[in-house]
Amino acid sequence: MAEKFDAIVVGAGPAGNAAAYTMAKAGLSVLQLERGETPGTKNVQGAILYADALERIIPDFRDDAPLERHVIEQRMWVLDEKSFIGTNYRSDAFNSDQPNRYTILRAPFDKWFSGKVKAAGGLVICETTVTDLIQEGKKVIGVRTDREGGDIYADVVILADGVNSLLAKKAGFHGELEAKNVALAVKEIHFLPEEVVQSRFNIKGNEGVVIEIAGAVTHGMVGTAFLYTNKESITLGIGCLLSDFKKAGIAPYTLLEELKAHPAIAPLIEGGEMKEYAAHLIPEGGYKAVPTLYGEGWMIAGDSAGLVNAVHREGSNLAMTSGRLAAETVIALKEMKLPCTAPHLARYKAALDDSFVMKDLRKYKELPDILHGNPHFFSVYPQLLNRAAHTMLMVDGQDKHSKEKTIRGSFVEQRSLWGLVGDAYRMWRATR
Amino acid sequence: MHIVVCIKQVPDSAQIRVHPVTNTIMRQGVPAIINPFDVFAIEEALRLKDRFGGRVTVLTMGPPQAEDALRKAIAYGADDVILLTDRAFAGADTLATSFALAQTIRKIGEEHPVDLVFTGKQTIDGDTAQVGPGIAKRLGLQLLTYVSAIDALDLQGRTITVQRRSEGGVQVIQTRLPALITMLEGSNQIRFASMDDMFRSARLTVPQWNKDRAGIEDVSKIGLKGSPTVVSKIFTPKPRAVKAQMIGADLDASGTANAILDILGSRHPRLAQELGLIAP
Secondary structure (H helix, E strand, O other): OOOEEEEEEEOOOHHHHHHHHHHHHOOOOEEEEOOOOOOOOOOOOOOEEEHHHHHOOOOOHHHOOOOOEEEEEEEEEEEOOOOEEEEEEEOHHHHOOOOOEEEOOHHHHHHHHHHHHHHOOOEEEOOOOEEEEEEEOOEEEEEEEOOOOOEEEEEEEEEOOOOOOHHHHHOOOOOOOOHHHEEEEEEEEEEOOHHHHHHHOOOOOOEEEEEEEEEHHHOOOOEEEEEEEOOOEEEEEEEEEHHHHHHHOOOHHHHHHHHHHOOOOHHHHOOOEEEEEEEEEEEOOOHHHOOOOEEOOEEEOHHHHOOOEOOOOEOHHHHHHHHHHHHHHHHHHHHOOOOOOHHHHHHHHHHHHHOHHHHHHHHOOOHHHHHHHOOHHHHHHHHHHHHHHHHHHOOOOOOHHHHHHHHHHHHHHHHOHHHHHHHHHHHHHHHO | OEEEEEEOEEEOHHHOEEOOOOOOEEOOOOOEEEOHHHHHHHHHHHHHHHHHOOEEEEEEEOOHHHHHHHHHHHHHOOOEEEEEOOHHHOOOOHHHHHHHHHHHHHHHHHHOOOOEEEEEOOOOOOOOOOHHHHHHHHHOOEEEEEEEEEEEEEOOOOEEEEEEEEOOEEEEEEEEOOEEEEEOOOOOOOOOOOHHHHHHHHHOOOOEEOOOOOOOOOHHHOOOOOOOOOOOOOOOOOOOOOOOOOOOOOOOHHHHHHHHHHHHHHHOHHHHHHOOOOOO
């Protein structure tokens, strides 16, 4: 006898867990299927947790969630080959009772989140891959798994199976991911004793530091790097657009090796023991690349729906929010005793449009195209900025007015006056 | 036929790290798995059940989180599981552990008499291979260690024939039931659970037995009190400083032999004297 549920959630990442938890807590019968051995084993992220999105799902998550450090300082660095120029923002206000950003390790965090799903009454089955959606005409009525007797039915299926959503592709809900719309990121976690992490970053207790990095390390490709402090380790990673990697013919790990050897980074990870490495695709196509988000008996959330704000390095919060909104849509329909047809599930799209998720994606909708067409943002400007700082700081007998002139000259020489004006205009348009 | 399989949840030793400062084992974040050798025991028991019918009960002693291992056993197709858990068992060595497990199997047998007990050949965290034999001795079971295959089982005649790996080769042994078998690695491959068993596993409430439920009265034989083993020192072995020495392949046979003798002679002067390589 095949099982039937109110809802099946495919995937146990932030979107899937948010959806499964929200529905289970509301008393719906929920089955969540995950292909990993335990939730979290297949999931990769930097990772920064933005408290707000989780707080709206589990208000008291701080009581028992495995959090690494709360972020009190954000650095933004622009690197050339030898140097970096950057900004710092550090505030004791981030040391509140309810900090808003944390570094996390996804394996323990996802396991915790999944525990909440189970405690709320959701049925979680791991090591089971959904191979197909069972459709009756256009309507999705269940899933087929890779196990014997693996057909399971539900009123609605929420796809949260990650960036390369094979299910959505197979069912024809969206096409193949385009290389220009997806970034490939690699990272390593370096173990260091807690005291060393604290002293190197001038932090105490569970305070944490985040460094966002751009510049020469990406070889002019559209991409950024990052360094996050965990309790007893440092996460270091770098990612660029897949299409750029292909064009440049550079392997991602080469970039990571160069980043680790950079004089600005090397001292921060010195003596660390590398204990984990991972690679992941990030959907960065933005607003224009978001596929259809719902249909007859199905919705799609998180990375599988391309909901990532690449400009602000946000993804898991969009994932959790979309998972929650999908779940709330199902709950509302159940309460009104309405079937999960496409016209009814349109509420999910409306709720997303009304949230920061789509508002933010819309705000930056032109940015991917502009960055594709203007690679100098990632090559020329980092050089110029570093050279400018160097020129101003060198006390070498040259007067300051001449130095300014030299710097101005270097900018105009590299980009021409119109180029500079155009770049400024394009950036203004893309981010206004 | 009733088979009891004893398993242990162990930290995945492939992923254990040693703290660089304190030299202690860091268990934090290391996934817990079913002792890999025990997985062969589970599968062999399930195969006998497939052929001859009956039931398979999987038993483990451990902390409450060991229920994950039993949940997995249910997914593979075990009929019942029992988690033997009690603070009184804490700190048990192999002597105290085999006492507690033997007592529990005796208790299980009161309801459904046990024909066979399976264990893995050893655990990957303790490496002693003592618990299985300890149980067999206490329960008076025929003991078959390092079994690689089961050739025949005769439920009427109450005999079992197995292949057992020994130093000289393979022994084919027949013995009478009830028996305890410790399984060798590589003897079978664990099955891919059906969706029904995955549901059964996900919905299972794992039955927990404390020492009273297991009928254990003598607390001096369990836990730390019942464990005469003393850990006197734990240390990380230093990597060997001496490296292998390479001798070039460009010499002929006698040249190579002489080169080896020269090296031996320089390391062991007395040996060199005895061999007459150098004058006394």
